[in-house]
Amino acid sequence: MPAFPDTHGHFGDFGGKFVAETLMPALFELEQAYKEARRDPKFHADLERYSREYVGRPTPLFFCANLTAKLGGARIYLKREDLCHTGAHKANNALGQALLAVRMKKERISAETGAGQHGVATATFSALFQRACEVFMGSVDVERQALNVFRMKLLGAKVTAVDSGTKSLKDAMSEALRDWTATVRDTYYLIGSAAGPHPYPMIVRDFQTVIGREARRQIVKHEGRLPDILIACVNGGSNAIGLMYPFIKDKNVRMIFVEAGGLGINGPSHAATLTLGTPGVLHGNRTLLLQDELGQIRDTHSIAAGLDYPGVGPELAHLRDSGRAEYAAVTDAEALEAFRLLCETEGIIPALESSHAIAYTAKLAPTLPKEQVIIINLSGRGDKDMNTVARALGVPLREGG
Amino acid sequence: MAHPKRIARKFRELRARNEAALIPFIVAGDPDLQTTRNLVLELERRGADLIELGVPFSDPMADGPANQRAIARGLKTGASIAAILAMVSELRKETDIPIILFGYFNPYMHYGCAELARDAAIAGVDGVLAVDLPPEESAPLAKPLRANGIDLIYLLAPTTPIERNRKIAARASGFLYYVSVTGVTGARTHLPDDLAEHVGALRAVTALPIGVGFGISTPEQAARVASFADAVVVGSAISALAERHGPTGDVVGAVGDLVGAMKNAMREERSAQANAGASK
Numbered sequence: 001m002p003a004f005p006d007t008h009g010h011f012g013d014f015g016g017k018f019v020a021e022t023l024m025p026a027l028f029e030l031e032q033a034y035k036e037a038r039r040d041p042k043f044h045a046d047l048e049r050y051s052r053e054y055v056g057r058p059t060p061l062f063f064c065a066n067l068t069a070k071l072g073g074a075r076i077y078l079k080r081e082d083l084c085h086t087g088a089h090k091a092n093n094a095l096g097q098a099l100l101a102v103r104m105k106k107e108r109i110s111a112e113t114g115a116g117q118h119g120v121a122t123a124t125f126s127a128l129f130q131r132a133c134e135v136f137m138g139s140v141d142v143e144r145q146a147l148n149v150f151r152m153k154l155l156g157a158k159v160t161a162v163d164s165g166t167k168s169l170k171d172a173m174s175e176a177l178r179d180w181t182a183t184v185r186d187t188y189y190l191i192g193s194a195a196g197p198h199p200y201p202m203i204v205r206d207f208q209t210v211i212g213r214e215a216r217r218q219i220v221k222h223e224g225r226l227p228d229i230l231i232a233c234v235n236g237g238s239n240a241i242g243l244m245y246p247f248i249k250d251k252n253v254r255m256i257f258v259e260a261g262g263l264g265i266n267g268p269s270h271a272a273t274l275t276l277g278t279p280g281v282l283h284g285n286r287t288l289l290l291q292d293e294l295g296q297i298r299d300t301h302s303i304a305a306g307l308d309y310p311g312v313g314p315e316l317a318h319l320r321d322s323g324r325a326e327y328a329a330v331t332d333a334e335a336l337e338a339f340r341l342l343c344e345t346e347g348i349i350p351a352l353e354s355s356h357a358i359a360y361t362a363k364l365a366p367t368l369p370k371e372q373v374i375i376i377n378l379s380g381r382g383d384k385d386m387n388t389v390a391r392a393l394g395v396p397l398r399e400g401g
Numbered sequence: 402m403a404h405p406k407r408i409a410r411k412f413r414e415l416r417a418r419n420e421a422a423l424i425p426f427i428v429a430g431d432p433d434l435q436t437t438r439n440l441v442l443e444l445e446r447r448g449a450d451l452i453e454l455g456v457p458f459s460d461p462m463a464d465g466p467a468n469q470r471a472i473a474r475g476l477k478t479g480a481s482i483a484a485i486l487a488m489v490s491e492l493r494k495e496t497d498i499p500i501i502l503f504g505y506f507n508p509y510m511h512y513g514c515a516e517l518a519r520d521a522a523i524a525g526v527d528g529v530l531a532v533d534l535p536p537e538e539s540a541p542l543a544k545p546l547r548a549n550g551i552d553l554i555y556l557l558a559p560t561t562p563i564e565r566n567r568k569i570a571a572r573a574s575g576f577l578y579y580v581s582v583t584g585v586t587g588a589r590t591h592l593p594d595d596l597a598e599h600v601g602a603l604r605a606v607t608a609l610p611i612g613v614g615f616g617i618s619t620p621e622q623a624a625r626v627a628s629f630a631d632a633v634v635v636g637s638a639i640s641a642l643a644e645r646h647g648p649t650g651d652v653v654g655a656v657g658d659l660v661g662a663m664k665n666a667m668r669e670e671r672s673a674q675a676n677a678g679a680s681k
């Protein structure tokens with residue numbers, strides 16, 4: 001495995017720890033706890049057991065015969081993270097970090113969430129391990145992902161709507177960091193993506209690589225060889241790095257990050273950080289950000305709440321800069337079309353976030369020879385998006401209707 | 402450029418007079434830069450010893466609601482680093498009060514660390530503080546600041562272990578800023594009971610002056626902190642006054658009254674201490 005990050009948490013030019021002093025000792029404490037957990041066979045055994053018996057791993061790798069035929073090019077597989085308990089890959093990370101929280105004897109767990117999938121996953125493991133839980137969520141997202149808010153509350157979490165700034169994931173994360181600054185002695189802050197200050201990007205990546213390790217075994221079983229292309233949607237980048245990290249040394253395997261093009265990357269309404277971002281420091285790390293020339297962070301937009309953030313994880317920024325990974329942006333409209341495509345061809349309702357990866361595949365696959373093999377990370381299921389999709393399609397949803 | 406090192410000189414003068422420094426934190430551009438300039442001059446007249454100028458940033462992660470809103474107002478009126486430095490330049494024709502930029506790293510980085518150090522020195526800035534820049538990451542800013550004679554002010558927190566305090570103190574200059582509460586900025590009705598002990602413990606690792614801030618909002622609190630610290634920082638209480646009195650009301654007068662009352666209480670506390678000591 002490559003030696004990233006270095007001991008200060010740097011991935012090339014990106015990463016590091018950029019937080020107020022109050023939080024620095026907590027980050028060192030977390031680093032130490034994680035180091036010890038990694039060496040502890042009991043920790044691995046617990047992680048493995050809950051992954052299997054509770055999350056439902058391994059998730060299947062499914063060959064999409066209909067979609068492949070319809071697109072008429074490369075052979076398309078889905079890594080079915082939508083089948084994880086709670087409905088998205090977020091469970092892998094939440095489980096791992098919740099076990100760390102228990103190990104560190106933290107009584108309370110906090111999290112930020114955008115789409116609500118990470119909030120639901122965190123609330124779930126807080127319930128399972130009997131910890132108090134508070135989830136910070138932008139008030140815009142509280143509204144557009146109302147179903148997930150209700151799920152979190154049923155699971156016993158307190159959901160705090162954040163009304164500052166853009167009222168979405170960026171501000172939820174700022175508020176979660178503020179809360180942690182005041183509660184750092186007894187709270188475990190459970191970050192939901194491969195972002196934030198070191199050691200989070202490394203820890204989240206490590207807990208998500210179970211996706212790629214399984215996919216590697218599974219594709220060899222199906223195809224007798226490694227895939228040609230891996231495709232995943234990217235916000236912070238946890239589902240992408242989780243699928244792709246175990247292939248990082250296989251230079252012939254292309255890695256493609258798909259981000260939110262919103263209403264189009266020529267206008268102001270998108271979250272295409274890898275395409276248009278510049279280096280900067282936000283939420284504890286140096287990474288690519290959507291910002292103006294004075295270093296003020298810009299507003300973002302995506303139909304997918306879980307992609308609506310002006311930054312990206314530092315390791316992904318590094319993989320872009322080093323040329324190892326490719327990247328592309330997909331618009332709201334393309335994502336919606338891909339959402340329907342997967343529903344109709346394969347009987348699978350994808351999350352709007354994951355629909356971005358499908359949309360890019362729909363453009364790419366027809367241009368490729370039939371022997372090429374693509375794995376898409378289907379990071380989550382679309383149940384949470386029913387209201388948004390209905391509204392976008394102009395279909396009124398009524399109770400008991 | 403030979404820099405006057407105004408911060409060190411100010412603390413020497415205050416020590417000689419047995420006074421603690423009062424450091425108001427005002428967000429540049431709240432409600433506009435002209436008012437900020439007037440505030441600096443009025444606050445100096447009312448007893449402020451140093452000034453922290455808040456540099457607006459879109460995502461102030463270490464600030465509570467009052468400062469968040471003040472920073473948003475400053476951002477809206479266009480208080481960029483360039484505009485703030487131009488204002489400091491103008492101020493230097495009228496005052497010698499030490500001025501410290503207080504902000505987040507991203508706007509500094511975008512201005513350019515070397516360019517910021519150069520231009521801040523030319524404008525007459527004496528210190529720079531970056532809330533989210535711990536010593537592990539501070540070299541790119543620390544080096545050019547030092548070369549230009551500007552102090553990089555470091556924060557120490559209640560959670561910082563003693564060995565780390567020692568390490569940070571070793572690279573600090575100007576003064577050390579002790580964060581009084583485990584939390585973000587914002588007025589508190591109660592300051593921690595062990596605040597004096599914490600500051601006392603820091604004396605063992607540094608000879609630099611120690612300022613205390615976060616949460617201090619009343620003359621009584623300022624006086625208590627002045628009894629054991631070298632400087633008292635007041636911020637959110639000022640932001641709240643600026644909000645209340647707004648662009649039309651008398652922000653300068655209202656903040657001036659608070660600062661005057663705080664400085665008086667601090668002076669009284671110190672002379673009471675001295676008298677108690679003398680009569681022993």
Ligand SMILES: Cc1ncc(COP(=O)(O)O)c(C=O)c1O
Pocket residue numbers: 088089114115116117118192193194233234235236237238239240305306307351353354379380381
């Ligand atoms: C289903 C789903 N996929 C993807 C993401 C994006 O996050 P990441 O880039 O960390 O995988 C989210 C975030 O909320 C999500 O809910």
